[in-house]
Structures are given as structure tokens and as C-alpha cells.
Amino acid sequence: MLCEQPIDKGAFRIAVERELEVGSNVTRGAGYLHPRCAAANLENIGGTIDELIEALRANSKLDEAELDGVIADIEEAGDETGAARAN
Numbered sequence: 428m429l430c431e432q433p434i435d436k437g438a439f440r441i442a443v444e445r446e447l448e449v450g451s452n453v454t455r456g457a458g459y460l461h462p463r464c465a466a467a468n469l470e471n472i473g474g475t476i477d478e479l480i481e482a483l484r485a486n487s488k489l490d491e492a493e494l495d496g497v498i499a500d501i502e503e504a505g506d507e508t509g510a511a512r513a514n
């Protein structure tokens with residue numbers, strides 16, 4: 428889960444569930460990524476970019492135009508990183 432830049436207040440962010448190792452315990456917790464970082468970190472998040480986008484469409488509370496913008500960012504970043512596509 429590599430995201431070195433703080434996410435601006437009010438900027439769009441992707442919430443993901445991730446495993447956290449605390450000592451010898453592994454728990455699950457939420458992490459936050461920039462949309463572009465989510466595409467770049469797919470191998471850590473798990474799944475494909477299409478699954479990520481599908482989950483966003485199902486779960487996001489953004490209005491459609493905002494969500495389309497976020498998804499466009501993710502797709503662009505995914506193309507750059509060669510992230511796995513479901514098809």
C-alpha cells in the first residue's frame with residue numbers, strides 16, 4: 428500500500444480494505460488511496476482494474492459525472508502501469 432503523497436482534503440479517494448500486520452496479528456482495516464494510486468497498487472489490493480471500477484460504481488456516493496472523472500483517472504493510470512484487465 429504505497430501512497431507517499433497525502434490526499435488533499437476534499438479530493439477524491441479510494442477506500443480499500445487491506446490486511447494490516449500488527450506484531451504477529453493480521454487484522455483488516457481501511458486504507459485510502461488516490462484514484463491513480465489505486466490502479467498502480469492493484470496487485471496489493473487484489474483483483475483487476477475492471478473489478479475495481481465495478482466496485483466503485485456499486486459503492487461510490489459520488490454523482491455520476493464525478494465518478495466518471497475518477498474512473499477515467501483510474502483507467503489512464505491502469506493503461507500506464509499495464510494493470511490486468513478482466514477481458
Ligand SMILES: [Zn+2]
Nearest residue numbers: 430431461464
Ligand atoms: Zn497516492
